[in-house]
């Protein structure tokens with residue numbers, strides 16, 4: 284991995300300008316006493332942004348994120364030019380690039396920095412996808428904060444960070460950050476780094492959904508998808524908030540980008556989706572599901588205390604598999620999936636599990652998470668089948684038992700949970716059924732056994748070999764309505780209030 288050393292260069296004229304700019308008091312009122320950093324961004328033309336920052340605390344380490352990229356061994360750091368650091372007396376401080384997006388000052392700490400950020404990220408192919416980094420579209424620039432702002436992630440978690448942008452007249456900024464006059468206020472380094480924003484001519488749309496202000500902005504090439512997704516933006520936040528009995532932060536920004544592959548990335552209170560362009564109507568079920576899946580991650584991780592996650596892959600069967608199943612369940616209940624597509628989606632989950640067992644032979648569900656991409660089918664399929672079987676079983680007694688079992692996970696004070704801790708907590712509200720179903724799926728449940736288990740709940744599963752799966756729903760029987768995955772659909776709810 285090549286290392287880049289950024290040499291100190293001092294330009295006295297520019298230095299004096301910054302001395303003036305950043306010797307303005309950071310702490311000017313009681314309310315602002317917790318401001319930990321102030322960033323000033325100016326677009327200077329030719330895809331270049333001038334960034335200046337002043338820190339309340341002496342800072343010796345600054346980070347960008349680092350993603351693998353073809354054509355960019357330096358990752359996001361290669362877009363940073365002429366980084367300079369200064370101490371509290373505005374004396375230059377040497378700063379060196381170490382590796383993987385990390386810079387360190389050499390002899391003294393820095394109280395302010397300046398650099399140019401060049402929006403040249405489209406010259407590389409990013410392994411995680413450009414939605415995790417940055418891209419230019421139409422006459423606008425999309426960035427994830429940790430590809431743009433050099434940040435010390437050890438700063439206080441909720442310390443205030445102020446941002447000011449100086450942009451051309453016709454430009455707008457779309458971000459999930461709050462505004463206070465001309466200043467954007469961000470709480471904590473994570474909220475700055477782990478969020479996406481757009482600057483440029485692109486215009487966003489905003490929709491108020493309950494307490495939540497939802498803003499979305501689309502690349503022109505995917506504008507038809509943005510229109511098709513409007514019902515999803517209108518209905519799902521309500522369905523998710525009702526399911527979890529809580530909603531994430533008051534603002535949520537969604538960015539739709541054009542690409543040659545469909546995928547998405549979720550951040551703190553924003554997320555981005557890239558769509559295979561030109562758009563094909565036939566692909567709509569895939570991007571609708573991807574969007575709804577990413578939204579579900581935000582609700583799971585941020586409503587109430589959020590579900591705390593311990594590092595490592597032992598809980599991916601839960602975070603990905605349950606998310607996939609809940610996405611289908613709540614899309615159906617919001618009338619965003621019809622009966623036929625719901626059946627196909629459930630068949631896909633079961634098939635994915637069966638195929639995953641053949642791909643990841645001898646690998647347990649928790650261990651599979653350590654190699655997520657190799658065991659993708661087993662993790663997503665296995666986790667979703669656990670959720671499906673548990674919901675089928677618990678719903679036989681109460682239509683809200685599965686929901687309440689999951690809500691319990693969000694009230695653990697954000698304690699980091701691994702796969703076993705998740706199971707223990709679910710057992711507390713399922714009389715131990717969560718672990719029992721997990722064990723069966725982990726050991727290997729045949730398609731015949733899955734058919735037997737789901738038949739009683741009104742889902743008829745037929746299969747052949749490991750890759751043919753057909754699903755049909757029985758007629759509703761009082762509380763058990765498999766067609767609605769055991770809950771009431773939006774149209775039924777509206778119908779019942781009309782009667």
Ligand SMILES: [Zn+2]
Pocket residue numbers: 576580602603606
């Ligand atoms: Zn996911």
